[in-house]
Amino acid sequence: MDIKQYMTQMGQRARQASRALVKANSNTKNKALLSIAGLLESSMSTLIAENDKDLQAGKEKGLDEALLDRLALNEERIQGMADGLRQIAALPDPVGEISDMNYQPSGLQIGKMRVPLGVIGIIYESRPNVTADAAALCMKSGNAAILRGGSEALNSNQAIAACIKQGLEIAGLPTDVVQVIETTDREAVGELITMQEYVDVIVPRGGKGLIERISGHSRVPVIKHLNGICHVYIDGKADRKKAIDIAYNAKTHRYGVCNAMETLLIDRSVVDDILPELAQKYEQEGVELRCCERSASVLSITKTVAATEEDWDTEYLSPILSIRVVDGMDEAIEHIFKHSSGHTESIITEDFSRARQFLAEVDSSSVMVNASTRFADGFEYGLGAEIGISTDKIHVRGPVGLEGLTSQKYIVLGDGHIRQ
Helix, strand or coil: CCHHHHHHHHHHHHHHHHHHHHHHHHHHHHHHHHHHHHHHHHHHHHHHHHHHHHHHHHHHHCCCCHHHHCCCCCCHHHHHHHHHHHHHCCCCCCCCCCEEECCCCCCCCCEEEEECEEEEEEEEEEHHHHHHHHHHHHHHCCCEEEEEECCCHHHHHHHHHHHHHHHHHHHHHHHHHHEECCCCCCCHHHHHHCHHHHHHHEEEEHHHHHHHHHHHHHCCCECCCCCCEEEEECCCCCCHHHHHHHHHHHCCCCCCCCCEEEEEEECCCCHHHHHHHHHHHHCCCCCCCEEHHHHHHHHCCCCCCCCCHHHCCCCCCCCCEEEEEEECCCHHHHHHHHHHHCCEEEEECCCCHHHHHHHHCCCEEEEEECHHHHHHCCCCCCCCCCEEEEECCCCCECCCCHHHEEEEEEEECCCCCCCC
16 A cells, blocks of 8 residues: 555545535534434444454553553443534534624724634544544534544444444535544554645644654644643642542542543641541552652551652553642642643642632643542533643643634625725
Protein backbone atom coordinates (compact mmCIF):
# COMPACT_ATOMS: atom_id res chain seq x y z
CA MET A 1 0.00 0.00 0.00
CA ASP A 2 1.25 3.48 -0.92
CA ILE A 3 0.56 5.22 2.41
CA LYS A 4 1.01 8.75 1.08
CA GLN A 5 -1.46 8.15 -1.75
CA TYR A 6 -3.88 6.38 0.61
CA MET A 7 -3.88 9.27 3.09
CA THR A 8 -4.05 11.94 0.39
CA GLN A 9 -7.14 10.33 -1.09
CA MET A 10 -8.67 10.04 2.37
CA GLY A 11 -7.99 13.74 2.98
CA GLN A 12 -9.54 14.70 -0.34
CA ARG A 13 -12.67 12.69 0.43
CA ALA A 14 -12.88 14.20 3.91
CA ARG A 15 -12.61 17.74 2.56
CA GLN A 16 -15.37 17.05 0.04
CA ALA A 17 -17.54 15.42 2.71
CA SER A 18 -17.06 18.42 5.04
CA ARG A 19 -18.51 20.69 2.34
CA ALA A 20 -21.54 18.42 1.99
CA LEU A 21 -21.98 18.26 5.77
CA VAL A 22 -22.15 22.07 6.03
CA LYS A 23 -25.35 21.87 3.99
CA ALA A 24 -26.94 19.28 6.28
CA ASN A 25 -29.51 20.49 8.78
CA SER A 26 -29.73 19.45 12.41
CA ASN A 27 -32.47 16.89 11.77
CA THR A 28 -30.29 15.04 9.26
CA LYS A 29 -27.27 15.00 11.58
CA ASN A 30 -29.42 13.86 14.50
CA LYS A 31 -30.96 11.11 12.38
CA ALA A 32 -27.47 9.77 11.69
CA LEU A 33 -26.51 9.90 15.37
CA LEU A 34 -29.68 8.13 16.52
CA SER A 35 -29.30 5.50 13.81
CA ILE A 36 -25.72 4.80 14.87
CA ALA A 37 -26.81 4.54 18.52
CA GLY A 38 -29.40 1.93 17.61
CA LEU A 39 -26.92 0.02 15.47
CA LEU A 40 -24.38 -0.10 18.31
CA GLU A 41 -27.03 -1.62 20.59
CA SER A 42 -28.19 -4.15 18.02
CA SER A 43 -24.57 -5.09 17.22
CA MET A 44 -23.46 -5.67 20.83
CA SER A 45 -22.59 -9.33 20.34
CA THR A 46 -20.52 -8.54 17.24
CA LEU A 47 -18.75 -5.65 18.94
CA ILE A 48 -17.90 -7.73 22.00
CA ALA A 49 -16.66 -10.61 19.83
CA GLU A 50 -14.37 -8.29 17.85
CA ASN A 51 -13.20 -6.66 21.08
CA ASP A 52 -12.38 -10.10 22.52
CA LYS A 53 -9.96 -10.59 19.62
CA ASP A 54 -8.20 -7.35 20.55
CA LEU A 55 -8.13 -8.23 24.25
CA GLN A 56 -6.65 -11.65 23.56
CA ALA A 57 -4.00 -10.16 21.30
CA GLY A 58 -3.28 -7.51 23.93
CA LYS A 59 -2.76 -10.13 26.64
CA GLU A 60 -0.40 -12.05 24.36
CA LYS A 61 1.58 -8.84 23.78
CA GLY A 62 1.81 -8.29 27.53
CA LEU A 63 -0.34 -5.15 27.83
CA ASP A 64 -0.75 -4.15 31.48
CA GLU A 65 -4.07 -4.25 33.31
CA ALA A 66 -4.69 -0.50 32.99
CA LEU A 67 -4.35 -0.65 29.20
CA LEU A 68 -6.51 -3.74 28.96
CA ASP A 69 -9.17 -2.00 31.04
CA ARG A 70 -9.21 0.95 28.64
CA LEU A 71 -9.38 -1.42 25.69
CA ALA A 72 -12.23 -3.55 26.99
CA LEU A 73 -15.82 -3.30 25.77
CA ASN A 74 -18.78 -4.83 27.53
CA GLU A 75 -22.53 -4.31 27.32
CA GLU A 76 -22.42 -1.46 29.82
CA ARG A 77 -19.72 0.44 27.92
CA ILE A 78 -21.40 -0.10 24.56
CA GLN A 79 -24.66 1.12 26.05
CA GLY A 80 -22.71 4.13 27.33
CA MET A 81 -21.54 4.86 23.79
CA ALA A 82 -25.11 4.67 22.49
CA ASP A 83 -26.38 6.88 25.32
CA GLY A 84 -23.63 9.40 24.57
CA LEU A 85 -24.70 9.61 20.93
CA ARG A 86 -28.32 10.18 21.93
CA GLN A 87 -27.29 12.89 24.36
CA ILE A 88 -25.28 14.62 21.63
CA ALA A 89 -28.27 14.38 19.30
CA ALA A 90 -30.40 16.09 21.96
CA LEU A 91 -27.98 19.00 22.37
CA PRO A 92 -28.51 22.28 20.51
CA ASP A 93 -26.64 22.42 17.21
CA PRO A 94 -23.99 25.14 17.53
CA VAL A 95 -23.51 25.51 13.77
CA GLY A 96 -25.07 28.68 12.41
CA GLU A 97 -25.66 30.21 15.84
CA ILE A 98 -25.48 33.99 15.53
CA SER A 99 -24.41 36.17 18.45
CA ASP A 100 -23.32 39.71 19.34
CA MET A 101 -25.33 41.37 16.58
CA ASN A 102 -25.04 45.15 16.92
CA TYR A 103 -25.64 48.19 14.75
CA GLN A 104 -22.60 50.34 14.06
CA PRO A 105 -22.67 54.11 13.40
CA SER A 106 -22.32 53.30 9.70
CA GLY A 107 -25.67 51.52 9.81
CA LEU A 108 -24.10 48.12 9.28
CA GLN A 109 -25.23 45.28 11.50
CA ILE A 110 -22.23 43.21 12.60
CA GLY A 111 -22.13 39.97 14.56
CA LYS A 112 -20.62 36.49 14.71
CA MET A 113 -21.72 33.14 13.34
CA ARG A 114 -20.52 29.81 14.70
CA VAL A 115 -19.04 27.56 12.00
CA PRO A 116 -17.34 24.14 11.81
CA LEU A 117 -13.56 23.86 11.85
CA GLY A 118 -13.67 21.67 8.72
CA VAL A 119 -11.76 18.36 8.84
CA ILE A 120 -10.54 17.00 12.16
CA GLY A 121 -7.93 14.27 12.47
CA ILE A 122 -8.12 12.29 15.70
CA ILE A 123 -5.33 9.97 16.84
CA TYR A 124 -5.99 7.83 19.90
CA GLU A 125 -4.92 4.74 21.77
CA SER A 126 -6.70 1.80 23.37
CA ARG A 127 -10.20 3.10 24.05
CA PRO A 128 -12.50 2.01 21.20
CA ASN A 129 -15.36 4.12 22.61
CA VAL A 130 -13.43 7.14 21.32
CA THR A 131 -14.34 6.04 17.79
CA ALA A 132 -18.05 6.58 18.46
CA ASP A 133 -17.62 9.67 20.65
CA ALA A 134 -15.29 11.42 18.23
CA ALA A 135 -17.40 10.60 15.19
CA ALA A 136 -20.55 11.89 16.89
CA LEU A 137 -19.05 15.14 18.14
CA CYS A 138 -17.42 15.92 14.81
CA MET A 139 -20.57 15.11 12.88
CA LYS A 140 -22.92 17.17 15.08
CA SER A 141 -20.55 20.16 14.97
CA GLY A 142 -20.43 19.94 11.17
CA ASN A 143 -16.91 18.55 10.83
CA ALA A 144 -15.66 15.62 8.79
CA ALA A 145 -13.41 13.27 10.75
CA ILE A 146 -10.43 11.07 9.98
CA LEU A 147 -9.91 8.66 12.88
CA ARG A 148 -6.78 6.69 13.65
CA GLY A 149 -7.16 4.32 16.57
CA GLY A 150 -4.41 2.26 18.13
CA SER A 151 -3.36 -1.01 16.52
CA GLU A 152 -4.36 -2.81 19.73
CA ALA A 153 -8.04 -1.88 19.08
CA LEU A 154 -8.12 -2.45 15.31
CA ASN A 155 -10.90 -5.05 15.29
CA SER A 156 -13.06 -3.11 17.77
CA ASN A 157 -12.66 0.16 15.89
CA GLN A 158 -13.51 -1.36 12.52
CA ALA A 159 -16.66 -2.94 13.98
CA ILE A 160 -17.76 0.42 15.40
CA ALA A 161 -16.86 2.09 12.09
CA ALA A 162 -19.22 -0.28 10.28
CA CYS A 163 -22.10 0.93 12.48
CA ILE A 164 -21.15 4.55 11.82
CA LYS A 165 -21.03 4.02 8.06
CA GLN A 166 -24.43 2.36 8.04
CA GLY A 167 -25.92 5.14 10.19
CA LEU A 168 -24.60 7.80 7.79
CA GLU A 169 -26.14 5.95 4.86
CA ILE A 170 -29.52 5.76 6.62
CA ALA A 171 -29.45 9.55 7.12
CA GLY A 172 -28.43 10.20 3.53
CA LEU A 173 -25.04 11.66 4.45
CA PRO A 174 -21.77 10.85 2.65
CA THR A 175 -20.02 7.94 4.35
CA ASP A 176 -16.76 9.88 4.00
CA VAL A 177 -18.00 12.22 6.76
CA VAL A 178 -16.29 9.75 9.13
CA GLN A 179 -13.35 7.69 7.91
CA VAL A 180 -11.40 5.25 10.08
CA ILE A 181 -7.85 4.55 8.91
CA GLU A 182 -7.60 0.83 8.26
CA THR A 183 -3.83 0.43 8.21
CA THR A 184 -1.70 0.09 11.35
CA ASP A 185 1.33 1.53 9.53
CA ARG A 186 2.67 4.43 11.60
CA GLU A 187 3.51 6.31 8.42
CA ALA A 188 -0.21 7.03 8.11
CA VAL A 189 -0.04 9.18 11.24
CA GLY A 190 2.96 11.05 9.86
CA GLU A 191 1.00 11.87 6.73
CA LEU A 192 -2.18 12.83 8.62
CA ILE A 193 -0.47 15.43 10.81
CA THR A 194 1.19 17.14 7.86
CA MET A 195 -1.79 17.31 5.45
CA GLN A 196 -2.43 21.04 5.89
CA GLU A 197 -4.35 21.19 2.64
CA TYR A 198 -6.98 18.73 3.86
CA VAL A 199 -6.89 18.67 7.69
CA ASP A 200 -7.70 21.70 9.88
CA VAL A 201 -7.12 20.36 13.40
CA ILE A 202 -5.44 17.34 15.01
CA VAL A 203 -6.67 15.93 18.32
CA PRO A 204 -4.34 13.34 19.92
CA ARG A 205 -5.75 11.20 22.73
CA GLY A 206 -3.47 8.84 24.60
CA GLY A 207 -0.31 8.70 26.64
CA LYS A 208 2.14 11.54 27.12
CA GLY A 209 4.58 10.01 24.65
CA LEU A 210 2.02 9.93 21.84
CA ILE A 211 0.87 13.49 22.46
CA GLU A 212 4.42 14.83 22.65
CA ARG A 213 5.29 13.16 19.34
CA ILE A 214 2.19 14.49 17.61
CA SER A 215 2.63 18.01 18.98
CA GLY A 216 6.30 18.08 18.06
CA HIS A 217 5.84 16.98 14.45
CA SER A 218 2.40 18.23 13.43
CA ARG A 219 2.10 20.99 10.86
CA VAL A 220 -1.60 21.19 11.66
CA PRO A 221 -2.91 22.95 14.83
CA VAL A 222 -3.24 20.53 17.78
CA ILE A 223 -5.82 20.44 20.60
CA LYS A 224 -4.22 18.48 23.44
CA HIS A 225 -3.27 17.79 27.00
CA LEU A 226 -0.02 16.01 27.81
CA ASN A 227 -0.97 14.35 31.08
CA GLY A 228 -3.35 14.50 34.00
CA ILE A 229 -1.52 15.18 37.24
CA CYS A 230 -4.65 16.02 39.25
CA HIS A 231 -4.68 17.17 42.87
CA VAL A 232 -7.19 17.05 45.71
CA TYR A 233 -6.47 19.42 48.59
CA ILE A 234 -8.14 18.68 51.93
CA ASP A 235 -8.37 22.06 53.66
CA GLY A 236 -8.26 22.64 57.39
CA LYS A 237 -11.97 23.55 57.25
CA ALA A 238 -12.99 20.42 55.35
CA ASP A 239 -15.93 18.24 56.34
CA ARG A 240 -14.32 14.98 57.44
CA LYS A 241 -16.75 12.62 55.71
CA LYS A 242 -16.73 14.62 52.45
CA ALA A 243 -12.95 14.69 52.49
CA ILE A 244 -12.60 10.93 52.93
CA ASP A 245 -15.31 10.06 50.40
CA ILE A 246 -14.04 12.44 47.71
CA ALA A 247 -10.35 11.61 48.10
CA TYR A 248 -11.15 7.90 48.02
CA ASN A 249 -13.33 8.20 44.92
CA ALA A 250 -10.93 10.50 43.07
CA LYS A 251 -8.21 7.84 43.26
CA THR A 252 -9.96 4.47 43.22
CA HIS A 253 -13.00 4.93 40.94
CA ARG A 254 -10.79 4.18 37.92
CA TYR A 255 -7.02 4.25 37.78
CA GLY A 256 -6.13 4.45 34.09
CA VAL A 257 -7.87 7.75 33.34
CA CYS A 258 -6.53 11.28 33.08
CA ASN A 259 -8.92 12.74 35.68
CA ALA A 260 -7.91 10.38 38.48
CA MET A 261 -6.21 12.04 41.44
CA GLU A 262 -2.46 11.44 41.48
CA THR A 263 -1.48 13.65 44.45
CA LEU A 264 -3.35 14.21 47.70
CA LEU A 265 -2.53 17.39 49.61
CA ILE A 266 -3.80 17.61 53.16
CA ASP A 267 -3.65 20.44 55.66
CA ARG A 268 -1.45 19.81 58.68
CA SER A 269 -4.27 20.73 61.08
CA VAL A 270 -6.50 17.83 59.99
CA VAL A 271 -4.00 15.20 58.87
CA ASP A 272 -4.10 13.22 62.14
CA ASP A 273 -7.90 13.09 62.07
CA ILE A 274 -8.45 12.22 58.40
CA LEU A 275 -5.44 10.48 56.88
CA PRO A 276 -5.30 7.25 58.95
CA GLU A 277 -8.86 6.22 58.03
CA LEU A 278 -8.36 7.28 54.41
CA ALA A 279 -5.08 5.34 54.19
CA GLN A 280 -6.82 2.25 55.55
CA LYS A 281 -9.38 2.47 52.76
CA TYR A 282 -6.62 2.86 50.17
CA GLU A 283 -4.78 -0.11 51.67
CA GLN A 284 -7.89 -2.26 51.27
CA GLU A 285 -7.89 -1.38 47.55
CA GLY A 286 -4.20 -2.17 47.17
CA VAL A 287 -3.15 1.45 46.54
CA GLU A 288 0.56 2.10 47.11
CA LEU A 289 1.07 5.30 49.16
CA ARG A 290 4.12 7.43 48.41
CA CYS A 291 4.32 9.79 51.33
CA CYS A 292 6.20 12.87 52.42
CA GLU A 293 7.97 12.60 55.76
CA ARG A 294 5.11 14.14 57.74
CA SER A 295 2.37 11.97 56.23
CA ALA A 296 4.52 8.86 56.64
CA SER A 297 4.90 9.60 60.36
CA VAL A 298 1.11 9.80 60.73
CA LEU A 299 0.82 6.43 58.99
CA SER A 300 3.51 4.67 61.00
CA ILE A 301 1.48 1.45 61.16
CA THR A 302 0.66 1.53 57.43
CA LYS A 303 3.09 0.38 54.75
CA THR A 304 4.24 3.43 52.79
CA VAL A 305 6.99 4.42 50.36
CA ALA A 306 9.02 7.62 50.70
CA ALA A 307 7.93 10.09 48.02
CA THR A 308 10.60 11.55 45.74
CA GLU A 309 10.57 14.83 43.83
CA GLU A 310 9.84 12.82 40.71
CA ASP A 311 6.63 11.46 42.26
CA TRP A 312 5.06 14.94 42.43
CA ASP A 313 5.44 15.17 38.63
CA THR A 314 4.23 11.67 37.77
CA GLU A 315 0.92 10.60 36.25
CA TYR A 316 0.68 7.05 37.55
CA LEU A 317 -2.52 5.83 35.85
CA SER A 318 -2.33 2.96 38.34
CA PRO A 319 -3.04 2.27 42.05
CA ILE A 320 -0.27 4.56 43.30
CA LEU A 321 -0.87 7.84 45.15
CA SER A 322 1.47 10.60 46.28
CA ILE A 323 0.58 12.26 49.59
CA ARG A 324 1.94 15.51 50.98
CA VAL A 325 1.07 17.45 54.14
CA VAL A 326 1.01 21.24 53.67
CA ASP A 327 0.87 24.25 55.96
CA GLY A 328 -2.32 25.84 54.70
CA MET A 329 -3.83 26.67 51.35
CA ASP A 330 -1.08 28.97 50.12
CA GLU A 331 1.41 26.10 50.28
CA ALA A 332 -1.12 23.79 48.60
CA ILE A 333 -1.63 26.24 45.74
CA GLU A 334 2.11 26.72 45.40
CA HIS A 335 2.58 22.94 45.13
CA ILE A 336 -0.15 22.77 42.46
CA PHE A 337 1.41 25.69 40.56
CA LYS A 338 4.74 23.88 40.51
CA HIS A 339 3.63 20.32 39.75
CA SER A 340 0.17 20.37 38.14
CA SER A 341 -0.33 19.55 34.47
CA GLY A 342 -3.18 22.06 34.37
CA HIS A 343 -5.89 19.40 34.10
CA THR A 344 -8.09 19.30 37.23
CA GLU A 345 -7.73 20.29 40.88
CA SER A 346 -10.24 20.12 43.75
CA ILE A 347 -10.45 21.66 47.21
CA ILE A 348 -12.44 20.11 50.04
CA THR A 349 -13.55 22.86 52.40
CA GLU A 350 -16.58 24.32 54.16
CA ASP A 351 -15.03 27.81 54.12
CA PHE A 352 -16.58 29.88 51.31
CA SER A 353 -13.76 32.43 51.23
CA ARG A 354 -11.10 29.73 50.90
CA ALA A 355 -13.10 28.04 48.16
CA ARG A 356 -13.30 31.35 46.25
CA GLN A 357 -9.57 31.91 46.66
CA PHE A 358 -8.80 28.42 45.35
CA LEU A 359 -11.06 28.94 42.34
CA ALA A 360 -9.44 32.27 41.55
CA GLU A 361 -5.77 31.33 42.02
CA VAL A 362 -5.53 27.77 40.69
CA ASP A 363 -4.92 27.93 36.94
CA SER A 364 -6.16 24.60 35.59
CA SER A 365 -8.73 23.74 32.95
CA SER A 366 -11.14 22.50 35.66
CA VAL A 367 -11.14 23.69 39.28
CA MET A 368 -13.60 22.14 41.73
CA VAL A 369 -14.98 22.64 45.21
CA ASN A 370 -16.11 19.62 47.24
CA ALA A 371 -16.22 17.29 44.23
CA SER A 372 -14.16 14.39 42.90
CA THR A 373 -11.77 15.10 40.04
CA ARG A 374 -13.42 12.15 38.28
CA PHE A 375 -16.21 14.53 37.26
CA ALA A 376 -13.83 16.32 34.84
CA ASP A 377 -15.42 14.66 31.87
CA GLY A 378 -17.45 15.88 28.92
CA PHE A 379 -20.37 13.53 29.64
CA GLU A 380 -20.56 14.72 33.26
CA TYR A 381 -20.35 18.36 32.12
CA GLY A 382 -23.42 17.91 29.94
CA LEU A 383 -21.45 17.99 26.68
CA GLY A 384 -22.79 14.58 25.67
CA ALA A 385 -19.27 13.28 25.28
CA GLU A 386 -15.88 14.83 24.80
CA ILE A 387 -13.26 14.58 22.12
CA GLY A 388 -10.58 15.16 24.73
CA ILE A 389 -9.38 17.53 27.42
CA SER A 390 -7.46 20.63 26.44
CA THR A 391 -5.01 22.19 28.86
CA ASP A 392 -4.03 24.79 26.28
CA LYS A 393 -5.49 28.27 26.64
CA ILE A 394 -6.17 28.77 22.91
CA HIS A 395 -8.55 28.00 21.24
CA VAL A 396 -10.45 25.82 23.70
CA ARG A 397 -9.81 24.71 27.30
CA GLY A 398 -11.13 21.85 29.41
CA PRO A 399 -13.40 19.08 28.06
CA VAL A 400 -13.82 19.67 24.32
CA GLY A 401 -17.41 19.22 23.23
CA LEU A 402 -19.46 20.61 20.36
CA GLU A 403 -18.67 24.28 20.80
CA GLY A 404 -14.96 23.52 21.12
CA LEU A 405 -15.06 21.97 17.65
CA THR A 406 -16.36 25.14 16.06
CA SER A 407 -15.01 28.59 15.40
CA GLN A 408 -16.66 31.93 14.65
CA LYS A 409 -16.68 34.19 11.66
CA TYR A 410 -17.85 37.77 11.49
CA ILE A 411 -21.01 38.44 9.51
CA VAL A 412 -21.86 41.90 8.21
CA LEU A 413 -25.36 42.89 7.09
CA GLY A 414 -25.67 45.97 4.93
CA ASP A 415 -28.08 47.55 2.46
CA GLY A 416 -25.96 49.04 -0.27
CA HIS A 417 -23.40 50.44 2.17
CA ILE A 418 -20.16 51.85 0.78
CA ARG A 419 -17.28 53.19 2.86
CA GLN A 420 -16.73 56.90 2.57
